[in-house]
Amino acid sequence: MATPLTADQMLAALRAEGLRLVEHPGWRTHNRGSRGDGWGPVHGVIIHHTGGTAPSDGQIVWEGRADLPGPDAHAYLAKDGTTTFTGCGRANHAGGGDGSVLQAVIDESYGARPPAPHKHEGSPGAVDGNARFYGLECSDRGTGTAWPAVQYDAAVRWAAAICRAHGWTEKSVIGHKEWSDWKPDPAAFDMADFRKDVAARLAHPASWTPGAPTNTPSKEDDMQAIDVWAYKGKTANGKQDPSDAYAYLRGTRAEVETLRKEVATLTALVQKLVTVKGA
Numbered sequence: 001m002a003t004p005l006t007a008d009q010m011l012a013a014l015r016a017e018g019l020r021l022v023e024h025p026g027w028r029t030h031n032r033g034s035r036g037d038g039w040g041p042v043h044g045v046i047i048h049h050t051g052g053t054a055p056s057d058g059q060i061v062w063e064g065r066a067d068l069p070g071p072d073a074h075a076y077l078a079k080d081g082t083t084t085f086t087g088c089g090r091a092n093h094a095g096g097g098d099g100s101v102l103q104a105v106i107d108e109s110y111g112a113r114p115p116a117p118h119k120h121e122g123s124p125g126a127v128d129g130n131a132r133f134y135g136l137e138c139s140d141r142g143t144g145t146a147w148p149a150v151q152y153d154a155a156v157r158w159a160a161a162i163c164r165a166h167g168w169t170e171k172s173v174i175g176h177k178e179w180s181d182w183k184p185d186p187a188a189f190d191m192a193d194f195r196k197d198v199a200a201r202l203a204h205p206a207s208w209t210p211g212a213p214t215n216t217p218s219k220e221d222d223m224q225a226i227d228v229w230a231y232k233g234k235t236a237n238g239k240q241d242p243s244d245a246y247a248y249l250r251g252t253r254a255e256v257e258t259l260r261k262e263v264a265t266l267t268a269l270v271q272k273l274v275t276v277k278g279a
Helices: 007-016 056-063 099-107 149-166 191-202 245-278
Strands: 020-023 044-049 075-077 082-085 133-138 173-175
Touching: 007 020, 007 082, 007 149, 044 149, 056 075, 075 149, 082 149, 133 149, 149 191, 173 191
Parallel strands: 020 082, 044 133, 044 173, 075 133
Antiparallel strands: 075 082
8 A cells, every 4th residue: 555656756766767758748637536436545557558559549548538538547658668648646547346356466465466356347346446556558459469579668667667666566566457357458468477577677776777787897897887778679670779778888899899909919910020120
């Protein structure tokens, strides 16, 4: 149980985790106010897919629909990994769900998966999830196709950032399909695997990027100490992501090492020639 993050606290937490962020105008006061059970105390994070495609799905997350006013989540995650703030406070993303799942999240007491849900919006005994969970809507049609690495990585970072800010473990993160018995999202991956990736992030500082060196740098080569933000280094088509600054620096370091060896070889040759000439 925790007091919800303020807009500034949420922004700081997500920036620290290395996300590419956009602030939709008005997001700080965009919420569903005191409707339902209000907003908070909060207990966890729910990951969703939109079921649509950009840009219309992002607009729906902000505006909502005739039967479900926006915001439909606290943030919208695009395929390129850009995360847009869409609300602060109560958001219409979770709906009704299973109280046994909520308790398992509060206790962080389950194994690989929380108990299977048997409730949904409108069913007897359903619990108001909009009051208790942060929500991330991720652009995806829901066909089960794997997400681009940059999008998946951003979703993991988003969930980890919220958990880190509250002192929660990865077991405070669930999928919508684990909250409501009539929801399929996210369809592209197993939430047990997603939680393992969140746990891996939480085991490191917020600035951590997978693959970056963790050893203490020497004075001679402090390139290894540079902590830069990157999206796992590859785009969906397997090519090097130009935003992968660490990979760029790693390549630069290799070129520097090659030049050092060439200079050493030339220096030795010059010294040999000088010795021969002096003889």
